[in-house]
Every structure is written in structure tokens, then in C-alpha cells.
Amino acid sequence: MRDAAYPFATFVLFVIAWYGAAVFFDIPPYLLPRPEAVIERLVGDFGYLMRHTWVTTYETLGGFFLSIVVGVPLAFLIVSSRVLDKAIMPWLILSQTFPKVALAPLIVVWFGLGITPKILITFLVAFFPIVISTVVGLRSMEREMLELATSMRASRFQLFWKFRFPLALPSLFSGLKVSVAFAVVGAVIAEWVGATEGLGYLLLVANANLDTTLLFAVLAILTVIGVVLYYGVEIIETRAIPWHATVRLKDASL
Amino acid sequence: MKPAIRLENVTKKFDELTALQSVGLSVEKGEFIAVVGSSGCGKSTLLRLIAGLLPATEGSVMVNGHHIDGPTEDVGIAFQTPVLLPWRTVRENIALPLEIQGARRASYEDAIGRMIDLVGLKGFEDKQPHQLSGGMQQRVSLCRALIHDPALLLMDEPFGALDAMTREQMNLEVQRIWMETGKTVVLITHSIIEAVFLADRVVVMSSRPGRVVDVLDVKVPRPRSFSNLGDPGFQEASDRIRELMNANGMVE
Ligand SMILES: Nc1ncnc2c1ncn2[C@@H]1O[C@H](COP(=O)(O)OP(=O)(O)OP(=O)(O)O)[C@@H](O)[C@H]1O
Ligand SMILES: [Mg+2]
Numbered sequence: 306m307r308d309a310a311y312p313f314a315t316f317v318l319f320v321i322a323w324y325g326a327a328v329f330f331d332i333p334p335y336l337l338p339r340p341e342a343v344i345e346r347l348v349g350d351f352g353y354l355m356r357h358t359w360v361t362t363y364e365t366l367g368g369f370f371l372s373i374v375v376g377v378p379l380a381f382l383i384v385s386s387r388v389l390d391k392a393i394m395p396w397l398i399l400s401q402t403f404p405k406v407a408l409a410p411l412i413v414v415w416f417g418l419g420i421t422p423k424i425l426i427t428f429l430v431a432f433f434p435i436v437i438s439t440v441v442g443l444r445s446m447e448r449e450m451l452e453l454a455t456s457m458r459a460s461r462f463q464l465f466w467k468f469r470f471p472l473a474l475p476s477l478f479s480g481l482k483v484s485v486a487f488a489v490v491g492a493v494i495a496e497w498v499g500a501t502e503g504l505g506y507l508l509l510v511a512n513a514n515l516d517t518t519l520l521f522a523v524l525a526i527l528t529v530i531g532v533v534l535y536y537g538v539e540i541i542e543t544r545a546i547p548w549h550a551t552v553r554l555k556d557a558s559l
Numbered sequence: 560m561k562p563a564i565r566l567e568n569v570t571k572k573f574d575e576l577t578a579l580q581s582v583g584l585s586v587e588k589g590e591f592i593a594v595v596g597s598s599g600c601g602k603s604t605l606l607r608l609i610a611g612l613l614p615a616t617e618g619s620v621m622v623n624g625h626h627i628d629g630p631t632e633d634v635g636i637a638f639q640t641p642v643l644l645p646w647r648t649v650r651e652n653i654a655l656p657l658e659i660q661g662a663r664r665a666s667y668e669d670a671i672g673r674m675i676d677l678v679g680l681k682g683f684e685d686k687q688p689h690q691l692s693g694g695m696q697q698r699v700s701l702c703r704a705l706i707h708d709p710a711l712l713l714m715d716e717p718f719g720a721l722d723a724m725t726r727e728q729m730n731l732e733v734q735r736i737w738m739e740t741g742k743t744v745v746l747i748t749h750s751i752i753e754a755v756f757l758a759d760r761v762v763v764m765s766s767r768p769g770r771v772v773d774v775l776d777v778k779v780p781r782p783r784s785f786s787n788l789g790d791p792g793f794q795e796a797s798d799r800i801r802e803l804m805n806a807n808g809m810v811e
Contacts, residue, residue, distance in 0.1 A: 449638045452612050456630045457659045467659070471646050548646045548687050 338518040346522045358526050360503040364420065364492040365530065368427020369485055376432050376484075377477070380439030384469075397436060405429040406491075409498040423495040423503070430491030431484040438480025442473030475549045478542040485534045489527060504530075561624035563588045563711060563743040564609055569618035571604055578604045580768035581618070588710070591737055591744045593758035595751060595800060601769025602747045603639070606715050609745065610636055622711065632660075635704035637717040641696040643688040643703075649675070650684045653702045660707065667706070674702045678732060694725040698732075705736065712737075714746045718753070727785055730756055738781060755796040756783055763800055765807040772803050 320340050326332065327339045334342065347354065383390050409426050416422040446469060454464050496505025504523050511519035564586040571579040578601040586592050594602050607613040608620050611630040620627045622634070635656075643652045650671055657667045675684055678698040688696055697717055704712060714733075718726045730753055737744055737757075748754050754761045755777050763772045779792035787793070 447642075449640060449642045452607070452610075453636070453638065453642050455612055456610055456634065456636050457656045458630050458632065459659050463659055467655075468644070471644070546646065548689065550689075 335515055335517050338521055342518050343521045343525065346518045347525065350519075350522070354507075354522065354526060357502055357504050357507050357523075358530070361489075361492050361496065361505065361527075362530055364423040364427055364495065364503065365485075365488045365534065367420070367424040368431050368491055369488040369534075371424060371428040372432035372435050372484055372488070373481070375428070376435035377439050380436050380443060381465075383436070383440050384443040385465075394440075397433065401433060406494045409495060413499045418499050418501070422498075423492060423500065426495035426498075427488050427491035430494070431488040434480045434483040434487065435477070436480075438476045438483070439473060442476030442480075443469050445476060446472055474546045475551065478538070478546065479551075481538050481542075482535060485538050486531055489531045489534065493527065560588060562586055562621075563590065563623060564745070565619075565621040565624075566605075566608070567619045567621075569608065569615045569620060571601070571608060571613065572616045577768035579608075580770050582769070582771050584762060584771060584774070586743060586745065588743055589741045591757055591759045592746070592762060593754035593760075594745065594747045594762045594764060595749070595754050595804075596764030596769070597766050597804070598749075600764045600766035602764060603715055604769070605764075606636075606713050606745065606747055609711075610634055610713055632707075633709045634711045634713060635707065635709035637697075637700050637704040637712070637714040639716045639719060641688070641693075641700040643696055643699055645688050648685045648687055649680060649691070649699050652688070652699055653706050655703060656707045671702075671706065674706055677736070678702055694721050694729065697721060697729065701729075701733075705740075708740075710742060712742050712744045714744070716747050716749060719749060726750075726753070731785075733757060734782060751797050751800050752788070754800070755779075755793050756785070756788070761796065761800060763803045772807060773799075775799055 323337075324340050327337050379393075383393060406426065406429075408429060409422075412422045412425050416425065450468060450472075454468050459467065492503070493505035493508070496503040497509060500506040504527055507523050508520060511517070511523065562585045564584065566582055566584045569579060569582045570577065582605065594605065596602055604613065608615055609622065609627070611620075611622075611627045611634075614628065622631060625631075644655070647655070653671050653674060654664075654667060658664075672684075675681060678701060680695060680698055680702070683691060683695065688699070691699065697720075701714075701717065704714070718729050721729065733744075733746075734757060736742075744757075746754070746757060758777055760774050760776055762774050764770065765772045775796055777792060777796045779787070779790050
């Protein structure tokens with residue numbers, strides 16, 4: 306936890322620089338509000354902001370969990386069936402070149418303005434890293450490990466649960482970390498397309514009113530959501546795969 | 560008595576590449592065989608054929624009088640790298656073959672404890688592989704190959720990555736285990752000393768394509784010790800192996 310001091314120091318420096326710039330260049334508040342104004346806003350409108358924060362968090366987590374629930378089993382199918390692999394994988398990879406947020410208006414047409422389209426759009430954005438990293442992880446078994454399992458006459462089931470799946474976890478978790486960050490972006494964009502609540506919606510409102518202080522307050526909250534979710538996944542990772550080098554070596558200094 | 564392993568005219572091709580060409584070999588039950596040859600001459604391929612991990616392209620591979628068309632139960636393999644599962648403790652890694660066979664946990668706890676004592680890993684039962692030295696990891700791998708008490712033990716350069724001291728220690732351990740249990744052992748090695756020290760017979764292979772050049776006896780009584788390496792039996796065998804390897808352009 307002592308390591309938290311360093312990023313915190315960076316943060317303090319950043320705020321000081323922000324404050325200094327605002328005062329020194331005498332930037333008008335509608336362009337760059339001062340830190341204390343943003344803090345005042347965060348405190349003053351706390352209840353109001355939290356209500357919207359909850360909505361966005363809910364959508365983010367909903368899309369993220371949907372990505373896991375769909376993405377991980379899909380990866381299982383892809384590695385266990387050559388036909389599915391050939392049929393689906395190229396499309397999955399191709400779909401990465403497609404800007405999935407462009408589907409947002411269509412999804413709104415189909416599913417209306419409720420929470421469902423938001424979760425779906427978040428899912429579209431967050432789902433790919435999970436599938437790919439799980440597939441890569443499940444394929445990462447070396448020849449000798451496979452021969453070990455074969456020589457012990459492990460069944461397909463045993464091969465999967467005793468070898469492949471645990472081996473895939475490190476890769477799966479790195480996919481989850483990318484995905485959870487994507488999910489926040491997905492939720493905000495989803496709210497830009499027809500929403501009446503949420504932080505993305507607040508951004509639009511603040512923008513329309515030239516309420517820069519609110520913009521900054523929302524950005525600050527979004528940052529906190531992103532960081533909290535990321536470290537949430539990382540804490541689970543540390544518990545789930547304490548044996549993995551990236552977990553073990555985190556404390557080692559060079 | 561049926562030989563433990565019998566290869567007749569075995570050829571193994573990988574597409575165009577002939578890894579093994581007309582290999583014949585017969586190993587008696589309880590015999591200790593070492594296989595030497597330069598890198599890429601097909602030693603590991605030979606081992607995989609015996610283990611049933613690869614099919615032969617031509618010829619027949621028999622273990623205990625049965626044709627091999629897949630891995631059999633009564634074989635233990637120690638690979639060139641320890642291939643331990645990093646999320647399992649030493650004890651759990653050693654238990655793996657039994658667990659996969661569906662044995663009940665209570666039935667093998669004692670056996671694992673004894674095995675751990677045997678190779679000097681007492682006190683490390685609950686450590687994970689990354690907390691062990693390379694030599695200790697190799698010992699765990701050896702335990703795992705032996706825990707289900709297979710009649711046939713196959714080892715692919717298991718001590719290649721170890722320093723000379725640890726290696727001698729492991730050789731002594733292998734000799735002791737072999738003398739106590741009477742298993743049939745096939746050991747692949749790059750070390751001529753290791754081969755003559757441990758084996759009853761040494762199989763010398765040449766490369767491109769891989770063939771058996773000669774099989775020679777090491778006539779030194781057991782138990783052998785490293786202080787007796789000056790023994791004429793050892794000298795004779797290792798000189799002959801070097802001669803064969805040089806004649807085939809295989810200088811290590
Ligand atoms: N699965 C495979 N597919 C294609 N070629 C292979 C395969 N396995 C081995 N070979 C080839 O067969 C030859 C013999 O390989 P093998 O691994 O048996 O050699 P080796 O004697 O064990 O060598 P080393 O001492 O370096 O381990 C090599 O030329 C290798 O490239
Ligand atoms: Mg080899």
C-alpha cells in the first residue's frame with residue numbers, strides 16, 4: 306500500500322499544476338474551472354451526482370458481466386471446435402475493425418431508451434478482449450504439458466479443467482482488465498445516444514449549458530469508477546492466481 | 560519372458576523429414592537403458608514412440624508384448640523440463656497421475672509422503688514450484704513419474720539443466736530407486752558419463768536419419784559410485800561411445 310504514495314504524489318502535482326495554470330494565465334472558469342470549484346460542486350451536488358454515477362456503474366458492470374458470461378464460454382467453444390474456430394474467429398477479428406459504437410443508434414431503435422440498450426452497447430465494446438485473451442490463454446499450453454496430460458491418459462474433461470483452464474487464467478485476467486476499462490467507455494457512449502440519466506447524459510447536459518465545472522466533476526467521477534473497477538479486477542486476480550509471475554513479481558523492484 | 564520394450568524396424572517420418580530410420584531395439588524387464596546421440600538425432604522421438612505419444616510411420620512398437628497405439632497406464636515419464644503445474648503444491652503435483660486415474664485422496668497421502676522423503680524434499684510438500692530450485696523441481700517431476708508405481712520409467716534428459724554436483728546426486732538417487740524397485744528404465748541423456756554410470760546397456764544413435772549405431776554393455780557391478788569412475792568397465796564403455804560418436808561426425 307506504501308506504493309500508493311507515488312501515484313498520489315503525481316496526482317497532487319497535477320492538481321497544483323492545474324491550479325497554477327488557472328491562476329497564472331487567468332483562464333476564465335468556463336474554460337478551466339479551478340480545482341476548488343470542482344470539489345465544491347462534487348460536494349454540493351453529491352446526491353445528484355451519485356444517483357447518475359450509480360446508473361453508469363450499473364450499466365458498466367452489467368455490460369462487463371454480460372461480456373464475461375458470453376465471452377468466456379464462447380472462447381471455450383472456439384478452442385474446442387475447429388469448425389467453430391474457423392467459422393467465428395475471422396469474423397470476430399474483422400469485427401474489431403468495425404466501430405461498434407456506430408451500432409449504438411441502431412440498438413436504440415431496436416431496444417428503446419431503457420437500460421437494455423446501454424448494457425448491450427457496453428457489452429459490444431467490452432466483450433472482444435475477453436474472448437481473445439481467453440482463446441489465447443486456452444491455447445497457451447506447451448507441447449510437453451500436453452504430452453504429460455496425454456501420457457497420464459487425462460480425459461478431455463480433465464485436460465480442460467486440470468490443465469487448460471488454470472493455464473488460461475493469467476491471460477483471461479489481463480483480458481478482463483482491458484475489458485473493464487472499455488466497459489466504462491461503452492457505458493458513457495451508450496448514454497450519449499438517447500439517455501435521460503447517467504454520467505454520459507450529464508456530460509451532454511453540462512456541455513449544452515457550458516457548465517465546465519460539472520464536466521470536470523463528471524470526468525473526475527468517471528476516473529474514479531475506472532480506477533476502482535480496474536483494481537477490483539486486479540484484487541480478484543491476486544486471489545485467483547497467486548502463483549502467476551505477474552502477480553508474484555509485482556512487489557519485486559528492479 | 561516377453562521383453563519390456565521391443566521395436567522392430569521402426570521408421571518415423573515428419574512429412575519429408577525422416578526422424579528415425581529402421582530402428583530395432585529390445586529391452587528386458589528390469590533393465591536400465593541409456594540412449595545417447597547428438598542433438599536432433601531422434602532420441603525424444605524414440606521416447607515418444609515408446610510412450611505411445613506418437614504413432615510410428617512404419618514398423619512395430621511393443622510394450623509388454625502389446626502393440627502401442629496410445630499412452631498406456633503402466634508408464635511414467637520425466638520430461639526434459641519439469642513441466643510442473645504452477646498452481647499446485649509439490650504434493651498436489653506429485654498426486655496428479657493418481658488424481659487423474661481417479662484414485663481416492665486418502666489412499667495415496669502416505670505414498671506421497673514416502674516419495675517426498677525418498678528424494679529429500681521433506682519440508683517442501685506445500686511449496687509451489689516457483690519456490691523451488693531447478694534441481695528440486697526435477698525431483699518433483701521424477702516423483703510424479705514414479706508415484707503410480709509404473710513398471711516402465713521413461714526419462715528425457717531430465718537432468719540436463721542441473722549443475723554437475725546436483726546431477727551426480729540425482730544419478731545416485733535414480734540408481735537407488737531403480738535398484739529398490741526393479742523398474743525398466745529408458746534414460747535419454749547428452750552425458751556419456753551419466754549414461755555409463757547408470758545403464759546396463761547404452762544405445763548410441765547417429766543422426767540424419769536417426770539410427771541405432773550400436774548397443775554396448777557396461778560391465779560394472781552395482782551399486783556403482785562416482786569414485787569408481789576410473790573402473791576399466793566405465794573407461795572401456797565411454798571410450799567406445801566416444802569413438803562411435805566421432806566416427807559418425809557427432810562431436811558434442
Ligand atoms: N512434432 C514434430 N514435427 C516435426 N518434426 C519434428 C517433430 N518432433 C521432432 N521433429 C524433428 O525430428 C528430429 C528429431 O527430433 P528429436 O526431438 O527426437 O531429437 P532429439 O534427439 O531429442 O534432440 P535433442 O537432443 O536436441 O533433444 C528433429 O530434426 C526434429 O526437428
Ligand atoms: Mg530431445
